[in-house]
Amino acid sequence: MELVEESPYRFRIDRHGPMRVPGVVFAARALLPDLGEDRSLDQVANVATLPGIVGAAYAMPDVHWGYGFPIGGVAATDVAAGGVVSPGGVGFDISCGVRLLAADLTRADLPRLREALLDGLDAAVPRGMGRGEVWQLTDRAELDAVLRGGSRYAVERGHGVAADLDRCEDQGAVGDADPAQVSDRAVQRGQGQVGSLGSGNHFLEVQAVDEVYDEPTATAFGLRTGQVCVMVHSGSRGLGHQVCTDHVRAMERVMPRYGIEVPDRQLACAPVDSPAGRAYLGAMAAAANYARANRQLLAEAARRVFARVAGARLDLVYDVSHNLAKLETHPVDGSPRRLCVHRKGATRAFPPGHPDLPADLRPVGQPVLIPGSMGTSSYVLTGVAGAPAFASTCHGAGRVRSRRQATRTVRGQDLRRDLAARGVAVRGTSWRGLAEEMPEAYKDVTAVVDAAEGAGLCRRVARLVPLGVVKG
């Protein structure tokens, strides 16, 4: 794999073999994957072969190996030119993403409140492998309402306020969700997990704004130095996983019908404008809405705890996905084209002035929420005009050591003690799960954000530091 350094923070993989477009990797040298053990740049080259792909196959500074597509990847296909949609370009955790809420508390309030807040959150947040739910659904009809309405349906049912929806990507619900394309098995897995955190790198964190880089933008986002925040990182649980599994299989079956050949069967895909493509996009939107409702309910659980323990309010800053495919219009070779933009471990970052942003955010751009690894900083960024990669940026730190490697290095009990000594209180459910998330298993999120900003993908607005973390 040959990388050509085009400019600082931008490397090119020239077209070779069946690649239809080049690959572009946004990164500092130190962040590039270890070519010996991480095949993610080969995956970038593989993605570049997909029918209808335009521009380039992009990799973000947090890129690492994933299912078919790399995690930290962006690929857009031209719908009218036979462009495909691929479940592997979204990932198993459909609409996994981040929600940030700002409290009317300052850091100085925390010493007296922290343990009680974390104990309250520990009790109020269902989490861990296979476990759910804040919200007991009565039947499939109610789950279908979640799949169609996402956060909007949760708010209609009293779980939140209407103003929340202005601070959600897609006003809280992806359009054109088709619950009929969600299998009975996916429904079965999802029925008992609505309003649950999950496991792995998912978390709910109490944080403080440690540094503001852009005061006017931070103010527009509702953030100020010293403010206490809550960050939720969660996704579509077993339901999204099953939707991905089902539709990868369905696409493997129909690919020959469209004459599509891919270098890796994990790149299974179908034209956006085909029955299989539409079926996946309808199911994907439904799973995305499940994830949105999930984060809405988790935020409500946190609000109840903050109200009871501290008499404090939590206002929504923003909710945004980093695993989704979307139909968006972007210029290609100077003319606007309808594209299917796959973002897998990549965050949409609309620039100032974008018509899809609510009026109060339009002058400053879309909030982009970047969770760090456990015990490290998280960042709030914003989109910038004229950015490459179809208004996308990084999504987090990016794993560099496997879960197994991590558990061989540290015991969960020791990690929890070390974090506590550094001022980060932990409420976990699994010692092994905790060890797997050791900060050293990830890239340095600050270096990732610096590279993303240096590459012209986004701009820093604020840095948040953890005070306490609730882990699955």
Add this chain to the structure above:
DNA sequence: ATGTAC
């Protein structure tokens, strides 16, 4: 990420 294998 995930009923960490159907």
